[in-house]
Amino acid sequence: MKKNRVCAKCGSTAVIAPARLETAPVLGPHYEVGLAADANPSGFLKSTERSCLEAYVCAQCGYTEFYATNPGPLSSACEEAQKRSAQ
Numbered sequence: 001m002k003k004n005r006v007c008a009k010c011g012s013t014a015v016i017a018p019a020r021l022e023t024a025p026v027l028g029p030h031y032e033v034g035l036a037a038d039a040n041p042s043g044f045l046k047s048t049e050r051s052c053l054e055a056y057v058c059a060q061c062g063y064t065e066f067y068a069t070n071p072g073p074l075s076s077a078c079e080e081a082q083k084r085s086a087q
Contacts (some may be wrong), residue, residue: 001056001065012060019055021066035068039080047080049073 001008005015021033032052039047051070058064068074 001058001063002067005056007058007061007063008065009063010058010061012058014059016057016059018067019057021053021055035074037074037077037081039077040084041081042084047077049077 001015002017005017006013007015023031023033034050034052036048036050039049051068051074053066054069056065056067
């Protein structure tokens, strides 16, 4: 849906893109929701990598897909964590 702007569920081309994913606290501002991966999960310095999420929403049926805006560092952090856990 991100590339071709066609809903994978119903085939509609009415895609809202990209939409922000936010929390909705009772009081105070809204905060964006994101992803995090630690390169050193058991260490004192975790080396955390983060990425925001963007959503692609079908305006017809509501089907939604989420994509990390910066997936490369997340992948690297996960690979580093796996190497550390194997040691």
